[in-house]
Amino acid sequence: MQGTSEPFLDLESHAYRNLISKSLLNKGHNARLKRAIEKTKRGEPVTIAYIGGSITHGAGAEPIHMNCYAYQSFQLFKKMFAPTSDSPLRLIKAGLGGTPSELGVIRYHRDVLREGTVLPDIVIVEFAVNDADDETQGVCYESLVLKALGADNDPAVILLFSVFENDWNLQDRLAPVGWHYNLPMVSMKDAVVEQFQHTPEEGGVISKEQFFHDIYHPSNSGHHIMADCLSWLFNITNQSELDRSIHTIDKPPLIGNDFMDVKLLDRLNGDRIARIDAGGFGRTDTDLQMAEMDDDPCGTPHFPNNWMYKGKHEEGGGRFKMILRSKRLILIFKDSGSDEFGIANISVDGKLVRKADPRQINWTHCHAMLLFDEKDARERTIEIEMAEGHEEKWFTILGFGYVN
Structure with missing residues (x-):
């Protein structure tokens, strides 16, 4: 939160504008983004989508649904380019706290594309401070980027790199993906970290105490700056000449694209995809991780179509069994702060492969765990x-992400 001893944040000053301009890591090939801008100017329907972790969810912003960077940058885009205040622009915000792109790539079809009913014109991807927990070390991130880029309507994909209070993020791992496909990239690390070392007399614009709400999340001021950094990209793109060269994304991946076609399997569709005997996992957990989606002030429960076990007395026995043809599989299970939850053993084809501990993180949230990643698909038995x-x-088994 902004402290009383901090100087006034002058949003119109030259120093502030200089800070914002430093965030532009790469303008990228601008044809897709310019197309979305021109559609907006013509008054046509345009959808801007955001997917990421807790910062995209809006953590640190108060109120979360209106002062988060996603809502603010959406409103700035609308103000900059829409011919009227009631122009048909749509916001999709799909941030989920504490989750990496390993889960984001599974959520994309449901939470961004809304089960295939929506084709965003612009997609902003923010996982730079969440992907330390990505077990694929960037493969899921690049797969998510390619999944977004590959839509039939050729959306603009913007990579956004947020930063923690300790000046850390994974930009060095993730930005090469953006360079590889020549995508627009906005870096909060580049914008704010260096000037944190300076007093106002030395050119400092905002202190860490002002920018951060806590050690992970921006304050209202921080979210405001993030929105201004995205609007700077929008403005620069609007003023630039159209890039007429061919934008090539059909090339060998930089890190990997093995999870580009991952799909969600849960209680809603599981019996159509696999042979499932839920055993003692016959209940449905309703105490789930919540996140305010889009501009909704109310939280939405994530992965409601789940399988829950509540003790060996449960009807059907103890073991969950699924027979599925697949070459890659990610388990999504619920973390919890409750000591009612315990450790589960996960076996594939009769061999113990992982132990899932819901108390490791110790708060209610969605946990992705890679069970296997192989070249060829075959029928497998997961217990x-x-x-x-x-x-x-x-x-609680929240679901699975599978590639067949």
Whole structure:
């Protein structure tokens, strides 16, 4: 939060504008973004989508649905280019706290494309401070970027790199993906970190105490600056000549694209995709991670179509069993701060491959865990049961991400 001893943040000053301009890491090939801008100017329907972690969700902003960077930058885009205040622009905000692109690539079809009913014109991807937990070390991130880029309407994809209070992010890993496909990139690290070292007399614009709400999330001022950095990209793109060269995305991936075609399997569709015996996992968990989607002030529960186990007395026995043809599989399970939850063993084809501990993170949120990643698809048997000594504990399978 902004402290009382901090100087007034002059949003019109030359120093502030200089800070904002430093955020532009790459203008990228501008044809897709200019197309979206021109559609907006003509009064046509345009959808801007955001996917990422808690910062995209709006954590640190108060109120979260209106002062988050996503809502603010959407409003700035509308103000800059829409001919009337009631122009048909749509905001899709799909941030989910504490989750990496390993989960984001699974969520994309549901939370951004809304099960294929929406084709965004602009997609902003923000996972630079979440992807330390991506077990694929960037493969899921590049897969997500390519999934977005590959839509039939050729949307603009913007990579946004947020930053923690300790000046850390994964820009060095993720920005090469943007360079590889010549995408627009906006870096909060480039914008603010260096000037944090300076007093106002030395050219400092905003202190860490002003910019951050806590060690992870921006304050209202921080979210405002993030929105202004995106609007700077919008403005520069609008003023630039159209890039008429061919924008090539059909090239060998830089890190990998193995999860580009990942799909969600949950209780809603599972029986159409796999042979499932839920065993003792017959309940449905309703105490789920919540996130305010789009401009809604109310939280939406994530992965409601789940399988929950609440002790060995449950009807059907203890073990969840699924037979599925697949070459890659990610388990999504619920983390919890409750000591009612216990450790589960996950076996593939009769071999123990992972142990899932819902108490490792110790707060209610969605946890992605890679079970296998192989070259060829074949039929596999996945079994989940409580570890020894945890038979009376609870465990929730939120779903799976599979590639076949």
